[in-house]
Amino acid sequence: MTHRLNHRAGRSGPPRLGRRLALGLAGAALAAPALRAQSAAIRIIVPFAPGGSTDAVARLAAPGLTQRLGHPVIVENRSGAAGAIGTEAVVKAAPDGQTWLLTFDSHAVLPALLPNLAFNITRDLDPVMLIGGAPYVLATRPDRPFRSLSEFVAAAKAQPDAISYGSTGNGTIGHLTMVLLQSRTGTRMAHLPYRGGGLAVNDTVAGHVDAMIGSAALVAPHIAGGTLRALAQFGPTRLPALAPVETAEEAGFPGLQAEAWWGVFAPSGTPTSGIDRMNAALRESLTEERVRRQMEETQQARLVLSDPAGLRTFLDRQIEVWGGVVRSNAIRAD
Structure with missing residues (x-):
């Protein structure tokens, strides 16, 4: 009798435990990717x-x-x-x-x-x-003689290749906007590509370049602080922060829009x-x-x-x- 009880235990006890363990391991294996995904x-x-x-x-x-x-x-x-x-x-x-x-x-x-x-x-x-x-903005030092986009273009026409502008790099939208402006107005300007917006701002404020084009986020603080003066913004409408500054379209350049x-x-x-x-x-x-x-x-x-x-x-x-x-x-x- 004892032998039969032990025999039954040997057949039924451990296999059930093994099955439960195997199922638990399989469940953990299936759950692991889900936990990782979460x-x-x-x-x-x-x-x-x-x-x-x-x-x-x-x-x-x-x-x-x-x-x-x-x-x-x-x-x-x-x-x-x-x-x-x-x-x-x-x-x-x-x-x-x-x-x-x-x-x-x-x-x-x-x-x-x-x-x-x-x-x-x-x-x-x-x-x-x-x-x-956010619109691109053309800005210059307050002591520069041009006070609008039209005056800036007129100066460039009068002095081919003498008026310089900086951008945040060759082939950037700011640079391309100025290329488009020159092709439409028949002007030639000297382009100085910078490796970053901060460098372009610094050189414009210091007077090493006549003007720069950058996003409104880049130049607005300097305009508000009086170290730069905006000549034009290239968005479809005026920004509230630059309400006195005309858009390029308002300045007489239809379709000339450029936004970051x-x-x-x-x-x-x-x-x-x-x-x-x-x-x-x-x-x-x-x-x-x-x-x-x-x-x-x-x-x-x-x-x-x-x-x-x-x-x-x-x-x-x-x-x-x-x-x-x-x-x-x-x-x-x-």
């Missing part, structure tokens, strides 16, 4: 160095996105090649909603400026949102549901009162917060306009 950080790649407006916009949005998406959101700077290095990292990332690109207006110029790109910006990236824009802008993209093939979720989270995060105020005051931004289709249409137009300026003037990156 805790995995979402990356927003900014293809420029820290400190610029694109980096600032990403970091303003990140806390709200963390809250709404339920994952930590990390801003990762990958600068170089006019934004191409960071953009390529996103193109090569898995389309799983873990990696996003937040980039700047120069994105639209990449195909024309760098014809040997290893990716196609319209085929290899899916649009998510046009966040908004920020857009969000995903690797091609990212599920529509994921794109829509990110779009909604961005919209809610950027319309928080504190964030919206900082965007409008610090970045001088006109918020758009478009749907994906709106960004696609906008980007196509930007590529057409600025790519044409690059190609017709044989402009190359520094």
Whole structure:
């Protein structure tokens, strides 16, 4: 009898324990990827160095996105090649909603400026949102003789190649705006490309260059402080912070618009549901009162917060306009 009881225990006790252990291990193995997915950080790649407006916009949005998406959101700077290095990292990332690109207006110029790109910006990236824009502004020292865009152009006509202007780099939208202005007015100006907006501002304030073109976020504090005077803003309407400054169109240059802008993209093939979720989270995060105020005051931004289709249409137009300026003037990156 004892033998039979022990025999039954030997057959039935340990196998049940083994099955439970095996099932538990299998469940843990299946749960591990899910747990990792829940805790995995979402990356927003900014293809420029820290400190610029694109980096600032990403970091303003990140806390709200963390809250709404339920994952930590990390801003990762990958600068170089006019934004191409960071953009390529996103193109090569898995389309799983873990990696996003937040980039700047120069994105639209990449195909024309760098014809040997290893990716196609319209085929290899899916649009998510046009966040908004801020006009480019032409500014000079207050003691310079020109007080408007018309007077600046007149001085350039009178002295070909003598009037100089700085920009934040060769092939940037600011530079291309001035190239377009010269082609429309038959003027020639000396271009000084800088490696950053701060350097261009410093040399303009110091009088080493006659004028500079930069985003409103870059020059507005210096205009308010009296170290620079705005000659024109290139947005569709006047900014509240620069209400006395006429737009280029008001100055007699129809269609001459140039805005810094920020857009969000995903690797091609990212599920529509994921794109829509990110779009909604961005919209809610950027319309928080504190964030919206900082965007409008610090970045001088006109918020758009478009749907994906709106960004696609906008980007196509930007590529057409600025790519044409690059190609017709044989402009190359520094």
